[in-house]
Amino acid sequence: MKTSGPERLYRTQLRQVARQVGGLVNGFPPGDPAALPTIEQVLRAYAEALTPWAAATAQTMLREVNRRDEAAWAEYTRELSRALRTEIRTAPTGAAMQALLAEQVTLIKSIPLDAAQRVHRLTLEGIENSTRASAISKEIQRSGEVAESRADLIARTEVGRTASTLTEARALHVGSEGYIWRTSGDSDVREDHRELEGKFIRWDSPPIADKRTGRRAHAGCIYGCRCYPEPVIPED
Template identity: 55%
Template sequence: MSRRHRLALDRAEPSARSAFIRARKAEVQYSRQLRKVARHIGDLVMGLFDEADPASVGIVERALRRYAPTIEGWANAVGGRMVTEVAARDRKAWMAVAREMGTAVHREIEKAPTGALLRERLKEQVSLITSLPAEAADRVHKLTIEGLSKGTRASEIAAEIRKSGDVSIAKANTIARTEVSRTATAFTEARAKSIGSEGYIWRTAGDSDVRESHRAMAGKYVLWSKPPTLDGMTGHAGQYPNCRCYPEPVIPDA
């Protein structure tokens, strides 16, 4: 830490103009697309479930499981747009840094192994998107089995099954926020390491919604090789569920 060039001044608080502050545009757009799947899940459940017909539970479950593989192509397109947009924003941030540090750094940033990372992140997005109807089917099955084993009233089980669409919408929103942030951190880390960065400064969104454990990390230097464990989970800034924090890379002096 004795010899380094930091992207922001040496202070605990982040710059309002930090190149790596998360933009919400990609998250909002991604969430909007994923909620389309969630709403269709709700439509399937409401259209096929009949509280008076026990057999309808199985019909709902099978319909949801059949739905999952039919959206793989769509998931690939939607996930691809998100990953590509986030990667492009991260590249733009790094190009701004490169203009300050010279052409040598620019060349190193351009050589960062982001192609494989893009494919890896896209694969994860397709898996997560197609998991929405699959998880809804699992939930319907679990509600039915547990309800019967515990003697839960049929009306209570039915009410929970009808909430499937709302549950999926909440899940879709969580996926969007988490995955956009995780993807951004992954690209930032890859490009930072390509120019010799060993770590970063943990930055938060700086508002009252920041969880306590993440607020305690604000302004701290973190090695890329040693992600911290917070609340029982290990990861870098932006890699935790619903995390809005981000890493501000520390770059070695030229």
């Protein structure tokens, strides 16, 4: 399923939050210990105020990805029985959607919260190491840029994870035991995932998707992953 459209839109929306973070931080003298409590308070208040916007933004993304997942399933099941197609179309994805929505709101609000923690850490570092005060001040002024990178990563990861989670919910509903791991097939595919291409993966046993950390995840469900699951549907 192609998710580039929803990802672009989600990234654009989350970058708005990052730019606002940069504007808020740069409204104070960089590295000024006296300003630190106020900066943190402002960023935390902004995160809390984001809640309704974050919920609406995330819901729009989820609905679009869900619509595309339904369309992809229509292609997968074209040759299957009418009864099975109906089962897939009416799969109970509500619980998965609610869980995904809550997770997206938390992630969106984490953009200013992470920025607050970063400013706190850098300010204290400047106090402890006055010889690096100038460099640290420049790093604080990069808060919007750093927040934008995080916004990009969230959009890239979460749209793919949403698609994979909805695919899994529908597949499990009709008795699928697993899927074929598929990569995007280009030179940017990480080596760990290139090794998984074409392998059968059980839904109840996600593989190691990052050998460096030992983290297990299904296709499309780990940071920056563009892979996707091709569900194996039972014939009966």
